Amino acid sequence: MNPWAINPVWQNYSSLFREAISASEAKTEMERSHHMTASLYFGIAALEAFLNQEMRRYLSASKSEDEIFETLRRGKIMSKLKKWPTELLGAPLPLDLKTYDLLTVFNDIRGDLTHPKTHGFDIYAKLDDVEPSSVIDSVAEYIVKFHELQKTRFPYWxxxxxxxxxxxxxxxxxxxxxxxxxxxxxxxxxxxxxxxxxxxxxxxxxxxxxxxxxxxxxxxxxxxxxxxxxxxxxxxxxxxxxxxxxxxxxxxxxxxxxxxxxxxxxxxx
Known part of the structure; x- marks a missing residue:
């Protein structure tokens, strides 16, 4: 079995980390742009996989598989990031406001790259302003603070x-x-x-x-x-x-x- 299939959160977060570090070490703008784009895709994917994992665990005792699937497929990622911790943990996540704003920017850029509505120059200009380490830090902060509020350990990776x-x-x-x-x-x-x-x-x-x-x-x-x-x-x-x-x-x-x-x-x- 492919080891990535074991844990989608691990797969996406590890790929985010790899791409963000590669972006910081890139020698050309083309390489940096490639790795930064990948880091945003993997970062948002890691967060959604994490929240879906936690919501599935929460619902599994009382809902059917069809009901769980319907819950997971509904809603946009930024809404899930904001609302689901309260439903799952009974309190909003104590996330730094700047971190939530950064995640919003990352998701917006990712969306614009996926569904471009302009010629694209402005999208890549926004991408140039993103520090690779900020993608790692923001995604990690969200998952760490979720575990802290849940009173569980977060994964070492x-x-x-x-x-x-x-x-x-x-x-x-x-x-x-x-x-x-x-x-x-x-x-x-x-x-x-x-x-x-x-x-x-x-x-x-x-x-x-x-x-x-x-x-x-x-x-x-x-x-x-x-x-x-x-x-x-x-x-x-x-x-x-x-x-x-x-x-x-x-x-x-x-x-x-x-x-x-x-x-x-x-x-x-």
Missing amino acids: LFGWNYLNPRPDAHEIFIINDQQFANSMKSLGFKVSQAFSSDMDPWLNHHLGSFQGYLSLRKALIGLDRCEPKWDRFPFKPILCRNWWKAEHQHSCGNVSKEAIDRALRYDA
């Missing part, structure tokens, strides 16, 4: 890092559990208690359960110039990678060489 599954000549990303993420953070130098899995809970509840925790860890991860280190003894251990889509990282983080396997076998010997 909102930081834009993903696990590569080391294999000879294969570079897959996949989703892993919170405890493994905490272990990876400890390997990267963060202070995480890990005598028992329950000892990690305070760290996880803060950094994956609050907007302030998200901001502090996001800032720290942006400052890192390395991915999770490999363990000689366990060459097939999943590796948390900051640039998982880039060939050089797929080679260093996602590949298992014969030499690495031989090294591990010597430990066992």
Whole structure:
């Protein structure tokens, strides 16, 4: 099965992150425009997939599949973003007003690109004014604050890092559990208690359960110039990678060489 099919929110958000970073690194206006356009499509898709997922979960106890489908297909995305949290959580989302305005702009540009009503020059002029990081920040803020109000943990992949599954000549990303993420953070130098899995809970509840925790860890991860280190003894251990889509990282983080396997076998010997 295609791993993307497991979780559409993860797929769209990871693609948004990849495209926004690629836009910030683009060398030409054409490349930047391409990656910015893609980031807006994936960003809005991630939000709609997230809200549909949460509404489906909410309705599944009392509604038929046909009724759920009818609810999910009705309404425009900006209306869902504004109204559904109150229905699902009993309170409006404490979203920064600037963030909601940004999401509105992103959706408007996306709509204009999909259904152009002018020659298009004005649309791309608006696109030029969008900072790639603002797309990541706005979408992440919405999902993080939803989880915070819901009193649940948000997924670690909102930081834009993903696990590569080391294999000879294969570079897959996949989703892993919170405890493994905490272990990876400890390997990267963060202070995480890990005598028992329950000892990690305070760290996880803060950094994956609050907007302030998200901001502090996001800032720290942006400052890192390395991915999770490999363990000689366990060459097939999943590796948390900051640039998982880039060939050089797929080679260093996602590949298992014969030499690495031989090294591990010597430990066992």
